Amino acid sequence: MTTNAELAARFEEFADLLEADGVEYKPRAYRRAAENVRAHPSPIADRVDTGDRAAIENIDGVGDAIASKIVEYVETGSIEELEELRAELPIDMADITRIEGVGPKTAGKLYRELGVETLDDLEAAAEAGEIQEVKGFGPKTEQNILDNLEFARTVGQRQLLGEARPLADDVLAFLESLEAVERCEVAGSIRRWRATIGDVDALVATDAREDVIDQFVAWDSVDDEIESGPEKASVRVGEIRVDLRVVVPEEFGSALQYFTGSKDHNVSLRNYAIERGMKLNEYGAFDVSEIDDPDAGQRVGERVAGETEAGMYDALGLPSIPPELREDRGEIEAAENGELPALVTRDDIRGDFHTHTEWSDGNTTIETMVEAAAERGYDYFGIADHAEGPGIVGEMGLSDTEILEQVEEIRAVGDDAELEVLAGIEANVDADGEIDLSDEVIDELDVIVASTHSALDQDAETATDRLVRAAENPAIDVLGHPSGRLLNQRSGLDYDVTAVGRAAAEHDTALEVNSDPRRLDLWGSAVQAVLEEGAPIAIDTDSHQPATLEYMRWGVHTARRGWAEPADVVNTWDLAAVREFLH
Template sequence: MSRNDEVASVLEEFADRLEATGVEYKPTAYRRAAENVRDHPTPIETLVQEGEEAVQGIDRVGDAIAAKIVEYVQTGSIEELEELRSEFPVEIDALTRVEGVGPKTVGTLYEELGITTLDELAAAAEAGEIREITGFGETTEENIRENVPFARQARERERLGDARPIADAAVTYLADADPVATIEVCGSIRRWRDTIGDVDLLVGSDDPEATVAGFTDWPEADAVIEAGTNKASVRADGLRVDLRVVAVAEFGAALQYFTGSRDHNIAVRNRALDRGLKVNEYGVFDVSDVADPEAGQRVGDRIAGETEAGVYEALEMAWIPPELRENTGEVDAAAADDLPTLIEEGDVRGDLHTHTDWSDGDASIEGMVAAAADRGYDYHAITDHATGPGVFGNTGLDPANLADQAAAVDAVRKEASIPVFHGVEANITADGELATDDDTLADLDIVVASPHAALGTSDDATDRLVRAIEHPAVDVLGHPTGRMINSREGLTVDFERLATVAAREDVAIEVNANPARLDANGEAVHAAIDAGATIVINTDAHTPGEFEHVRYGIHTARRGWAERADVLNTRSADGVRSFLEG
């Protein structure tokens, strides 16, 4: 596992602290550098070994930032950042998790009230002190007070997209170890929940002590938290990674048990009891002739447990994909052999929501299309931001820009090996209108309509999105709630109603695969499918590297019981074109 994410996070903290202390221009440079370090295919530590000039080869990393990256990788700290932390001793990551509190606001709160932590911010809001600051007022104070609890909760769980690469790296490392017979992630990360607590690893091995010793020697581990004979915990990139080693013969039962969810396991356990069986982390046991089934964990005749499929088979059930294990009907469906055939990684044939350097992306039209073709996609869509509320840095395209871009896309089409759709991500205003005029929209292949502003709590959020869906030019409802995981909750939407309208209007509901969004989520996908609406899985990629995020969207759709046929961009280019023109 490379340290690119770690270094990028440090640069982002640098940017936030600079902005909070009133420095102009530099914060943007650090954030752009952070994005490109995170997406760079070469491990940053490899570039540092090659020298500062190699680090400067990363787009938008100049000599000053490159020197700081080298300093951090070689020493573990940056002197200038440590000085900033000393001069401005605030928990900036925690404070900026509060919706509406950006780095500049943090700076003002520190200067005026000496606020450095979430607890101090909450206390100041409760005491009515924030409203007294010039430029704040009662509304700002109330918003802060209401959003502090969400910020606290966000600190307790990590985004799936931050944790999964660490889990994958740990699995890859351990899978090559001699004592390891089999290994898998478990817990919420195996169910692909959008946030997770810790990374949980399960290993089947007949030599647990050697397995634990190898795990605690993992080069990516920053510290060993604890280590026993068959369990261990380390910290990697700030995340706790827990290992449990079980006997190979009991691996399947343990995997089923520790994957969860709790509600799913209760339903499975109740089904076992109805059949005179007992299921636990050690196996499935026939206890029909046992006087006291609770006398011990391994009481009774063991009839399954080596494989997870065997556990479900012993209970007369089909194996249930982990994403479905939330006790939302999957147990009955598995018993009736009526589980969906879920969409798989590799089924998506193109991306229908991406950005280029014409708006806020980092790659050219040619670069994005070429990367899509290299990935094996059958088609690609360019959908840069249009002008409108909530667009980052006023980078949206007006009608004249879109007309110019259409000509540029036409030129790329002539050379591209795959079909290219030209579209736009239009902004949904607070009243459900589109911020782009109808004549401009009519000339495009695809229109993704997305909310970017006015994302606070609102009773009419569903009305707003319904109105946008009913616009005749709209093809896709992009990231419907506008949420940013662990940052803002987004709109509260009645997805059953929304999906019914989307099905009627032939508008696809997007699963935005950006790990910071995963919007719509699994529950919303399930509602959409039940209503007969079409799903589309897009990455919202701003760089070619972000195409890799598609797997998060696929597994989110699987959590919503999505099959291949439910998803627009599993179809051919002609199939997509037919949907868009229908």
């Protein structure tokens, strides 16, 4: 099955190769199409199968030419024009552009000057001192490449949560439709909502295991059967591996707890059980207090739990620990002491501070975005288009004059809206931690989100000082995607999260959990660290179109991984409290 993410990746590759070849304008059109294809709420491949060409062309940014390429890829598995571009520029673009500071244009230049096609080629050229000899490069760039090679080689092995979880939902829907399936759930890192996952793990309870496996590998969404046996099977759907394990119903709860992990959580929980005369494994919880040799077998002792996951924790006198917390960061001790957090949920969210429109790099109008927010039942909604500044390309950023013009339009739309519309801006945190907005603009705005978009290769001390200075700025309400990372693309700033959290707490600045699945920045452990310092967080979508307001799902679960409760999240507060926070 061709997924929307797979189609989007092809158009992003188109954009990169065209940019590497020096083509102007077209790359942006392909990137816009890629974003809209990725965010489309239903599988676009289904439109191809039903011959609904008009529906494909109606997707924003997808005209006749790109629609033809979508049809070609779904029907043949390739795009002739893309293959021609690959032949002209045989660059492993996805890998090479994961190096911080190496974009498509740089990759194209290194190919033309040095014949660099792969990461191995890039490493060899850097180690030989050849890169610093190319015009426009230097020793610092060359060393940066060497420093980032390991990151570039490892991150590409994992899938983004935002691409894998929708597939996991489809897997569950299919499994639930099978008559022989009594219960099913995803497991592994995807159930813990990690930012990236290795594959999709699914677990089924059934008394007809072989029958379920046969139906699973015959599912019409499966592109390739990797392996199958009497208790498990692995297939490939699009570019993602899906592993299914089937168990008898009475062992579903213990298997779910075991295969959800994490490994560190399970080890600590098993040790906790051993101290209490218990034994835990994928087959159940066993009382082994009267057993001479508890390690004599997997099912030794009296089985006291296993049918349900909650029962596994209850057997140890613990409340069930939410999957997002199972990372061995103090959750077992908190459970024992009755101190598990009441985690934030999607229903707690009342608004969004960080969204974009066609005034900068968004895809639609202020009015359309506000209407979409109202349909979600939000109480308030912030428009925060890009201000001009470092890291903002071309005419995408707004000048002070343009910001003031936009504020007028935002106010006009807000007068007729069903919710409170906040006039905001996404300012740019420069290399020194400053933002470039006039006092007049600052006074007119309701919310200022300030984000890093440049100088992302700073050392940890410099980066920390930069972010602390931004957090201390009284004009800044929300420090947006603080590290500037792009998952599987660039690592972003390395900084002292605790120090930045402390500064944010002292100066009433919220730190953002950016919900874009390519960012998820802050991430779980960082959220936990800043909350421990007393800093508030804001879960924002960074949406560029109505469909991506759904990104809030990823942000909420990321905040949950950081132990966030509703009171910790500014955009769960009522409007009066938000207004007070925004000064």
